[in-house]
Amino acid sequence: MRATYLYGAGDVRVIDVPEPTIKQPADALVRVVRACVCGSDLHPYHSMPASDAGTSMGHEFIGVVEEVGAEVTTLRAGDFVIAPFAISCGRCEFCRAGLQTSCALGGFWNDAGLGTGGGQAEAVRVPFADGTLVAVPGVDAGTDDARLASLLTLSDVYGTGWHAAVRGGVTEGSTVTVIGDGAVGLLAVLSAARLGAERIVLMGRHQVRTDLGREFGATEVVPQRGPEGIAQVRELTGGGSPIVLEAVGHRPAYDQAVGIVRPGGVISRVGVPQYEEAPIGFGSLFLPNITLTGGPAPVRAYIEQLLPAVLDGTLNPGRVFDRTVALDDVPKAYAAMDDRTALKVAVRP
Amino acid sequence: MRATYLYGAGDVRVIDVPEPTIKQPADALVRVVRACVCGSDLHPYHSMPASDAGTSMGHEFIGVVEEVGAEVTTLRAGDFVIAPFAISCGRCEFCRAGLQTSCALGGFWNDAGLGTGGGQAEAVRVPFADGTLVAVPGVDAGTDDARLASLLTLSDVYGTGWHAAVRGGVTEGSTVTVIGDGAVGLLAVLSAARLGAERIVLMGRHQVRTDLGREFGATEVVPQRGPEGIAQVRELTGGGSPIVLEAVGHRPAYDQAVGIVRPGGVISRVGVPQYEEAPIGFGSLFLPNITLTGGPAPVRAYIEQLLPAVLDGTLNPGRVFDRTVALDDVPKAYAAMDDRTALKVAVRP
Numbered sequence: 001m002r003a004t005y006l007y008g009a010g011d012v013r014v015i016d017v018p019e020p021t022i023k024q025p026a027d028a029l030v031r032v033v034r035a036c037v038c039g040s041d042l043h044p045y046h047s048m049p050a051s052d053a054g055t056s057m058g059h060e061f062i063g064v065v066e067e068v069g070a071e072v073t074t075l076r077a078g079d080f081v082i083a084p085f086a087i088s089c090g091r092c093e094f095c096r097a098g099l100q101t102s103c104a105l106g107g108f109w110n111d112a113g114l115g116t117g118g119g120q121a122e123a124v125r126v127p128f129a130d131g132t133l134v135a136v137p138g139v140d141a142g143t144d145d146a147r148l149a150s151l152l153t154l155s156d157v158y159g160t161g162w163h164a165a166v167r168g169g170v171t172e173g174s175t176v177t178v179i180g181d182g183a184v185g186l187l188a189v190l191s192a193a194r195l196g197a198e199r200i201v202l203m204g205r206h207q208v209r210t211d212l213g214r215e216f217g218a219t220e221v222v223p224q225r226g227p228e229g230i231a232q233v234r235e236l237t238g239g240g241s242p243i244v245l246e247a248v249g250h251r252p253a254y255d256q257a258v259g260i261v262r263p264g265g266v267i268s269r270v271g272v273p274q275y276e277e278a279p280i281g282f283g284s285l286f287l288p289n290i291t292l293t294g295g296p297a298p299v300r301a302y303i304e305q306l307l308p309a310v311l312d313g314t315l316n317p318g319r320v321f322d323r324t325v326a327l328d329d330v331p332k333a334y335a336a337m338d339d340r341t342a343l344k345v346a347v348r349p
Numbered sequence: 350m351r352a353t354y355l356y357g358a359g360d361v362r363v364i365d366v367p368e369p370t371i372k373q374p375a376d377a378l379v380r381v382v383r384a385c386v387c388g389s390d391l392h393p394y395h396s397m398p399a400s401d402a403g404t405s406m407g408h409e410f411i412g413v414v415e416e417v418g419a420e421v422t423t424l425r426a427g428d429f430v431i432a433p434f435a436i437s438c439g440r441c442e443f444c445r446a447g448l449q450t451s452c453a454l455g456g457f458w459n460d461a462g463l464g465t466g467g468g469q470a471e472a473v474r475v476p477f478a479d480g481t482l483v484a485v486p487g488v489d490a491g492t493d494d495a496r497l498a499s500l501l502t503l504s505d506v507y508g509t510g511w512h513a514a515v516r517g518g519v520t521e522g523s524t525v526t527v528i529g530d531g532a533v534g535l536l537a538v539l540s541a542a543r544l545g546a547e548r549i550v551l552m553g554r555h556q557v558r559t560d561l562g563r564e565f566g567a568t569e570v571v572p573q574r575g576p577e578g579i580a581q582v583r584e585l586t587g588g589g590s591p592i593v594l595e596a597v598g599h600r601p602a603y604d605q606a607v608g609i610v611r612p613g614g615v616i617s618r619v620g621v622p623q624y625e626e627a628p629i630g631f632g633s634l635f636l637p638n639i640t641l642t643g644g645p646a647p648v649r650a651y652i653e654q655l656l657p658a659v660l661d662g663t664l665n666p667g668r669v670f671d672r673t674v675a676l677d678d679v680p681k682a683y684a685a686m687d688d689r690t691a692l693k694v695a696v697r698p
Binding site for chain 1: 443446448450451516612613618621622624625626627628629630631632633634635636637638639640641642643644645647
């Protein structure tokens with residue numbers, strides 16, 4: 001089959017690899033209906049050292065179960081499924097607590113230990129299929145593109161935006177600032193609105209994106225960055241935003257979050273940090289009693305809750321997709337997202 | 350009157366200064382009954398550059414109101430009061446929200462802007478007296494030493510330990526690890542126990558202190574530090590502590606907190622950070638969805654709640670005091686706390 005591999009910064013290739021097979025009794029084999037490229041895929045796309053072996057790519061996909069191992073009880077061939085970006089056993093303490101990204105046995109796609117391939121491929125072997133996958137009755141590979149796109153967001157970006165808002169403590173009447181107008185930032189806006197936020201300031205400078213952000217619920221848009229953007233948000237919010245959702249992951253976005261958060265407030269991060277050390281001392285987080293929270297979203301814990309409004313068409317988070325490519329064109333998808341001519345690209349194998 | 354000034358690292362002097370007077374109509378003048386030396390006073394005691402002017406010291410005291418300004422409505426001469434370590438107007442958004450340490454108009458003792466002196470003195474001018482001070486009926490300067498010591502902890506260390514536990518989310522049945530066996534660490538233990546924690550691991554290596562910690566509610570004591578201490582706590586807690594209360598402020602204590610916290614858990618800091626940057630990236634806080642919270646305790650918000658059990662003798666947080674000195678002996682108090690021959694020293698002016 002064809003599958004996507006990254007061989008170093010900027011070097012994405014779609015290559016022939018062996019078809020995956022069931023290896024463990026808890027495995028399922030899923031034929032991919034849609035996959036996509038994530039903002040976080042751009043981090044290794046920018047920085048990965050050259051590698052002869054390469055690494056398989058993609059951690060968001062929806063598809064149809066082709067075969068299940070002997071121990072799989074909740075799925076069978078033909079089921080339409082959403083695959084969260086983390087593999088989870090479904091049984092350990094962390095899975096039971098809804099923190100599947102810390103599963104004691106699980107891991108992530110392209111994981112050497114679990115021997116899994118990535119989702120930007122024709123098919124994927126899914127370990128711990130009962131714990132990992134969520135079946136969606138009434139949907140199949142022939143479902144219309146818009147619905148499939150929205151279902152695909154449940155494998156990562158919608159659940160991630162939701163996690164940002166939930167961890168940020170967004171509730172009825174909240175004032176929230178979202179940093180970043182990528183797919184996750186926009187879906188953090190949607191999530192904050194869904195949780196009842198009254199004011200949602202979106203920091204982003206790509207008007208096509210921020211326009212979608214307004215449709216998703218943003219009440220104000222601040223295109224400025226750095227000190228100017230901070231001053232703008234502090235003025236708009238009368239001294240700082242009680243809740244800041246950081247959906248970028250670069251250090252300047254963190255510094256911006258610290259700059260705009262109100263004393264006693266919360267910074268909830270879901271952008272994968274591209275830094276390790278950052279200011280958290282007396283002058284930044286401590287004196288104003290700021291809470292820093294967030295992390296990779298346990299989207300598996302959120303899918304059942306978010307699914308109904310997607311299925312009945314109340315919400316269309318799939319609008320973050322503005323392009324669809326064939327699998328062999330995935331390198332173009334990376335390039336388009338990298339130069340920001342595309343917001344988020346779906347892949348149709 | 351006599352007052353304590355710090356002129357540089359290790360250089361504490363008790364000098365003659367003018368008696369404070371009422372300067373603003375919201376001021377009160379308080380004759381100090383007991384003051385004390387704080388663990389956080391040791392930070393400038395270690396590192397302050399030499400200064401000819403010096404800086405007045407002390408931010409914890411209880412005393413008797415001697416005189417009030419024309420606008421003071423809740424206090425009068427003769428009232429016994431607890432002074433929190435932060436000055437707060439009592440009316441702004443942050444005071445009303447119980448975050449008096451972020452008061453829009455207030456500040457801290459020894460504040461150049463507010464023109465306040467420190468509490469390690471015979472008398473103190475208190476700005477925003479209605480918002481700052483808490484009157485305690487039925488107590489006077491002649492109350493027994495043990496009761497006075499417990500009341501004095503409400504000006505900082507007990508409220509600070511309580512803040513750590515509250516921000517850490519301690520509740521019935523919690524497993525908590527407290528880093529630090531100073532007065533704040535021990536009172537974080539007491540607070541966690543009071544909030545219903547079932548297991549309280551205390552990390553500290555001074556047996557006199559950890560013995561008091563056990564009396565306050567610690568169920569286990571880990572004297573080891575660094576990797577050895579981390580391994581010990583991870584083993585005791587079966588993979589990490591869901592709640593970590595950090596009551597030291599030095600960088601190794603933060604690193605220890607990161608090392609022992611369980612995925613999905615909380616690090617609540619109340620030790621004043623002696624570092625600005627520290628690891629918060631993918632491998633430290635992000636991947637395991639750790640929440641970092643805490644800051645200077647708004648003790649003013651907690652005093653009324655904590656007072657009854659102190660007044661009726663149910664709790665004796667004042668047991669953290671193991672020495673009392675006269676005001677002129679304050680330099681000895683700093684030295685004794687610095688070389689750890691004293692846990693916490695009360696000052697009787």
